[in-house]
Structure formats: structure tokens, C-alpha cells
Amino acid sequence: MIKTIEYIDGVVRMIDQTRLPAEKEFVDCRTIEEVGHAIKSMVIRGAPAIGVAAAMGVSLGADSIEASAFEGFYQELEEKCDRLGQSRPTAVNLAWAIKRMKNVAHNNKSLSVIELKSRLKEEALTILTEDIATNEAMGQHGQTLVEDGNVILTHCNAGALATAGFGTALGVVRASVNAGKNIRVLANETRPFLQGARLTTWELKEDGIPVKLITDNMCGFFMNKQEIDLVVVGADRIAANGDVANKIGTYMVAVLAKENNIPFYVAAPVSTLDLSLASGKEIPIEERSSEEVMTINNKRIAPEGVEAAHPAFDITPNHLVTAIITENGIARAPFTESLKALANQK
């Protein structure tokens, strides 16, 4: 399995997810600005992976600061962090990772700047390691919801490529396979960026897990034919009441699952919870370029002069969510209580 992201010798190396599966190219970032650009252009994507990349980016940013006293160092670091924080608005893991890195600096004022830079590098690597362990724990909880012979529908890519490894929704898939369950995956292609077609099928094929590709508008057809047993997706941000922001089309999947009495599960680490927001209405939805809708494989699909909309995420209201799977356990309604309990658990 190719690593989503690595941090060696002052270089943050990411596999270029805009070019998979046709080309396996890597992007090397040597500055925090380059990491910000990689996040913005979706070289790396997926809320947990964005968090890991951001932490590594902050470490690169720290290394580039010349100030030798804490005050000057920290001020410059904050400015760099603010700019990085603006690269994408919806996934809360970006802000979460940046805050965690800033806290490390702030809580270690007594160290020399050289020691602090080393401490920040260590923290970024800890976030990477923790993310994989988190996903494995999430997978263990999640696989208890999966039965032998199940067909699992997923949307977008919430896999190893969306995290430091193992995946959130696909972590549940992998843990189910590891537990000896025979399962199959239906992957929504996930327009416009085709993460499902390009990334999810690729990951699962590499792992030898049976996967079939469908267009997003086919998932209702297969649910209605009772050929899907459960849905598992990831999340970019989850409000205190359990409303879930995730890749555009997730709401569609959830409504279709409800209509067909199919459980709809969200797998996400506690770092994706934003308990400061009462509901999904407060989650900012990124509007991306209409060119990403209009152009496929460098060729326009619609006539010149036609406009397209491109909201990159949507909100699935909590009443459509059967359960939220975290590394600390499984939350069910009422989510305001269950999510708070899991978030406070060590």
C-alpha cells in the first residue's frame, strides 16, 4: 500500500490524489505554503489526512522561522497558521490539527526555539501515528455492525487515502474483512471529483476486497432492490447534535437509505466532532470552481456559456443517521449526549 503522506528530512511527501489511479506521482512540499496549496488543490484530501498534512505543514512553517526568541517565533507561527487554516473551510480537522500544534508551542514556551521546532516535528509525527491507531480502533467498533455476507455502500473516499492509513469508513470495511467476514463494497463514483471511482476502487482492489463501481444516481436503484445492507461514509465535520457535513451527495445517500430502511453509519474520529456548533446549519460549505463540474479528463462536458454550481459538501441531518462510529465507541441518538460522552472519554 502506497503511503498517503510521509514526513522525512524536511519534506512532506504526498501521493498526488488528483492523478490517481492513472498515474502514481508524488508531491513534495518543503514549506507550509506548499502544504496549503496541496490541501486546496486536493492533492491530499479527506478530513483526517488534511489534519495530518496541516500538522506537518505547521512543523515546516516553524522550521522556516528565523526568530530566536519565543515571542517573535510564536507570532510568526500564528500568522502562518492563520493562512494555512484558510485553505479549505469545511473539514474541522484542519483547524483541529493547527490548534493542537499551536498549543504545543504555547505550552512549551520554556524550551529554546530549536527545541520547540523539534517538539513540533515530533507532534506532527504523533498525529500521524495516532490517526492510524484511531482508525484501527474505529474499525473494531464499526465491524460489530457488519454481518457476514453484507454488501456495504460507501460514498466518496473515506479510506487509507483520506487518512494517515487504514481509513475511517473503509477502516470499518477492512476490520470486517480482518474479522473473517465475507463482504462486498459498492462504491459511488462521487462526482464531480470521482473520489469513489478513482480512489476507493483503487484502494480496495489493492487490498483484494471485492468492489463494484456505480454512478451516484444508481445507489437508490440497488437499495430499492434490497442489494445493499448498510451504508458507511466518513465525515468532514460533525456538529454537537449529530448533523454531519460530508462530501456532496452524502445527504442523497442518507435519504435513500431511510426510504429503504437501510442503516446509515458515519465513521469519523473524535477530532472530526465540532461540539462548538449546535447544528449542521453552522457548518460552512465550501463552494469550489464550476470548472471541476464542467470538465472531465480535460474535456468540457457542457456547452460553452453554461454555468454550473459546485457545493463540495452537504449536511445530513441527524435524524437520517443511524449511528456515528468513533475510536471511542458508537454514538446513537440523542447525539447531543452520546457525542459529548465519547468526546470526553480518554
Place this chain on the structure above:
Amino acid sequence: MIKTIEYIDGVVRMIDQTRLPAEKEFVDCRTIEEVGHAIKSMVIRGAPAIGVAAAMGVSLGADSIEASAFEGFYQELEEKCDRLGQSRPTAVNLAWAIKRMKNVAHNNKSLSVIELKSRLKEEALTILTEDIATNEAMGQHGQTLVEDGNVILTHCNAGALATAGFGTALGVVRASVNAGKNIRVLANETRPFLQGARLTTWELKEDGIPVKLITDNMCGFFMNKQEIDLVVVGADRIAANGDVANKIGTYMVAVLAKENNIPFYVAAPVSTLDLSLASGKEIPIEERSSEEVMTINNKRIAPEGVEAAHPAFDITPNHLVTAIITENGIARAPFTESLKALANQK
């Protein structure tokens, strides 16, 4: 406006809908077999347009028969019709048009074969003319359901290109505009064949009707934001109970419309009703090549070795259908009675 299909001097000329909007090329069919191939390969598509093409194809087929006595002529015609009837399974207008043409031959046994060939050509042209008039009448009924300022969502292309002209669902749009209503259209791109992106936006742009393109998985987002007032789609076959077979994804749109209390209308001529079928369960669903899902603009979107499903249609159950708009009026539940009444109306 470019004509979808024409029949002049032994040539059935169609605009090649697989190449729009990038290229405006025409395909000339000189035999019934060539017409069958054009239908199968979706050079021409849309239930009413398939009906018109089939009628013209039967006329070409008749012209090619050398038998001079009725018996030999009719036997050969039947064989040709049977093969043509197998080109696509879901749209009932194909069988409807072929049956109508065969009936014309059968009911005019007394004519010479030469006169019969001429009578069949005339019938094919009548079907074309009638189709446009039918769509205009349908539009008149349908526009009474549309209010000034409405935003209409449509799926696939049920426009001039799916018919001999004016369109079914887009006929309702055009009639609303002609009635002085300010309306806007949101067009689902309609994967995998992208009829919405390629054909619907093109048609509406040519007519100066405001249209915005979205991916199929975005329509729920806009419904939930209350930015869509009504849905109008076409149909490929409608069973006696009002279950509707239409382009894959229509079921998804209908479920989302119900969840958001948005009216879901189907616009289709009486020739699309198949009252011989009690419910949608009996409608055959065409499974097309997975290559049409896997490949966009001649480039593969998924890794080699991954499989895709490709049901080309789905069934929307009658309880999700607000009303069915025909040229004879508007049918509402219970559809078994209302559709029968409209079908029998002259």
C-alpha cells in the same frame, strides 16, 4: 434549432447525440438495420424520438423488400420489425411505433406493395408530426402547474432531442416560458451518459432559457435548501398503476423530492403508457455496457480490473409521483383509473 430526426428521399437523418455538444454531426440511415444500430448506440435516444426513428426505420425496411405479393412482403416486414424491436428493451414507444406501422400494413392488404410502401412512409411522417403536436398539448397542460419565478429541476434529457421536437419535460418548460412565466432550470448532468450536461443545457441555452448544471448528487442539496420548486422528468414506460420507468437516477430524484415536499411530475405522451403491465416490476430494465460508466471522454476513470454496474433505467413507484402530464390532460392518483381514462380519450 437543429432537427432531431428527418426523413427525406430514403434517408433517415439524425443528429448524433453521442457527440453533442462538442460536435454537430449527422448520421444518415438508409436501412432498417442502420436505424436499429443508431437506436442501440444512442445516436438517437429518448422514448418518443426512438418511436419516431423506429417508424421511419420500418418504412426503410419495407422499401427494401422485393416481394410483390402481400404475404411475402408482410412476412419479411415482420421479421425486420422483430429485429428492430430488440434494439432497446425499456422504452415502450419502440414497440408502440413498430406495432402501429405493422397495423397499417396489415389493415391495407388490398393495396399493392408499392402503394403500401408509400402508405408506410406517410405513416412514419404522421408519427413525427403528431409527436410535436402531442408535446405542445402536453406543454399546455403542464405549464398550468408552473408558477412565475419557479425553479424547475429536470433529470436526463426529455427535450426536443428526445422527441420529434419541443420535448416532454422540456416541453412543459418551453410552454411555461411561452406563457410569460419567468422560470429557471436546474439540470442534473445524468451520469453515465451525461444527457443533462450535454443535451439539456445545450437545448435550453439555444432557446435562451436560464439553465444551471449540477451533478446528480447535488439535487438533494438544493431541494433541502428550498431552491427547487418542482421536478419535471420524462418517461420511457409507465405501467397501469403509474409506476414510471425512466433514466437511472429518476428514483433518487423522486425520493429526495418527497423528503423535501416538492412536487414530482412526469411528462409523457399516451404512447408511453403500457397499460398491459400492472406495475413497474414487469418493466424490463436495460443493462448497458460497464464501459459507459468506466470511460469518460475516452479515458478510464477507474483502475483496470475494477467492474461497474450499469442499469440504464430505474422504476419510480407511483406513490412518489405527484402527477403524470399527458397530451390528453393530467393524471393523479389513483393512477389505475386516471391513466386508463386519459388513454381512452381522443
